[in-house]
Amino acid sequence: MLKNVGGENVSKSKWLLVAILVVSTALILGCAQQQQPTTPAPSGEGKVETLYFGAPISLSGKFAEEGKASLEGMKIAAKWINENGGIKVGDVTYKIEIKAYDDESKKENVQSLIERLATVDKVKFILAPYSSGLTLAAAPIAEKYQVLLNSHGGASDYIFEQGYYYVVQTLSPASRYQTGFLDMVKAKDPNAKRLALVYEDGEFSRAVHEAAREYAKQLGFEIVYEKTYPAGATDLSPILNELKAANPDVLIGGGHFADGQLLAKQLAELKIDLKAISILVAPTFTSFYEALGNKAEGIAGPAQWEVGVKYSPEAAEKLGIEWYGPTQEEFLSAYKEAMGEEPPYQAAEAAAAVLSYAKAIEKAQSLDPAKVREAMNDLEFMSIYGVWKIDPETGKQIGHEMVIIQWQNGEKKIVWPESAANAEPCYPMPTWDEKEGGATCGS
């Protein structure tokens, strides 16, 4: 043992650390022992232990808002699991605790925090940091220490194309952002064949729309027009004049906030009537309707999750899959109580990641990350966030569907998938001339 310890100074401080650890462990154990009689093991036979899920999450820096929401979602899920029997492995019941560290939205911190969680805290299950960039930084370290990393805020497909085994995904990857909308159009109107794509020339929107184009071809759409515009464009009329001549039925496109608003605005100005439109990012914000007024009516867009989705134990039963975790109402009220506002989608996807770990550990009956990862291969369940199911090969999420929102009568409605929808899709959407006369999707 002593051989492994380094120089003299190091060994001194190490001994001090060990002493502190021993004392504090004794204290904690003492407390735990005192508490144990008050929480008897449900079956009466097994013992209760604490299982830590690690979370390097942004509580400061540019992702602070998203990070805080994610962490709260994780806590709500952990609390629900603990109050509903914990995770049973053999005759041990595990209660979950989230061990969170602030990564300050920085890549360097993420890497050292993963290392710390894996080696110092001996955590085997890690909830990835927020955003694709930080998750990409975390992945190789998790892989190195063979601890599981569950991405709840990294949509990039690229992360899952690096051959990592221990990295799995809970949210929908970029390649699936626009596919749900195409499914919806196909279901509503098999004759709408002429599809156009107009999107921003950026990494994210390219990944989304190139995947959507291939998917559309499989569904039998005919691609009648496809063009990109550079970031920061102030006038899309050259593209849209061309688009009009191509006479499409359906349009998908967009990229970020500003260009998404601009695309919708200029489609209205140039009176390019379409049966359905889905724009990335911009339509999910209330500022979209404020900016466009009733010209926003009928415009759809993909979202990972929205308050108001109808995923429920009944919806799960209909699909023949298991339900796990709190209901929408429970989740909403727990979040509101803690944060004083409605949960953003980041909270729901982080909660789903915690639930997926609990479910997979119970299925594997082991705390060995390799065995849990194997158990994930054919795990399928539904939670507040929707279906969870990964591609065994890459770890990419394939069960979860993007919900499609659509502006109807001044309200943001969820119209797809059917198991989540709280309204019927408005199809075909009103024409621009009809809207000029005051028409909405509700009228």
Next chain:
Amino acid sequence: MAFVEQLISNLLYGAILGSVYGLATMGLSLIFGVLRIVNVGHGAFIMVGAFIAYWMFILYGIPPLISLFLAIAVGMAIGLAIYMLVVKRLVDAPELASLLAMFAIGIFIEEFAKQIWGADYVGYSWEIGGVSMLFTEVPFTKLLAFASSIVIAAVVYVWFRKTKIGKAVRAVVEDREGATTCGIDVNRIYALSFSLGIGLTVLSGVLVTLFTPVGINVYMGGEYTLKAFVIAVLGGLASPWGAFYAGFIFGLIENGSYTLLGLIPGVEPFGLTRFLSSVVLMLVLLVKPTGLLGGE
């Protein structure tokens, strides 16, 4: 035929866009021409104008055309304040000092605006209809942006040519010491020009939203700063009306070339239009290093 129709449609939109670009550059040229200060924070003032238009419309229902007057007043007040507090001390300082100062002021204004308006992308919809023109639809708001830009540019032109004070400004541009000996108070001319330059820039922000009433954000200025620099150089940096003509040409190239570039198979024409605008700039500078109206 479709090709010709699209080319004409794009040129029409290009002309409208170009007029807004032109006006959005005049302030930059005026300040450079008179004070030899490069306003790298230019875009931030356009943003302020855009938010004035947005706020007036959303809060009080005031149409952007009326906001133009408020914008120039607010802009001139901001400009005068910046001149008194900062620029006055930097007129004779090395160029880098004023460059950095304007850069800092630009950032300050953006961050200050964020405290007021937040980081959201907002917009307003002033629906006054549109008209079918030359194979395409043009909303009246864009036509108003076009007409206002030309009228405002003309007013500025007449003011410079015909009024005494306008002539004094021109005298300072041509020869500062000469102007001083003729009894012109150079400091007052500086203050006036800087203030007017910022005023015109803030005002152009309102026109920008008449053309694009969505995507208004505190960081929207960067794109316009970049274009304004290209246009200003194209027009001959120190010449406000050179800038206006150049903006017009820039808009025509940006939109018009789209159709032509689209004829080349396998290229994304939209990305190349910016490239082409830069090529034109280079060619102009090769032939006439002072820009289009540099000598005037």
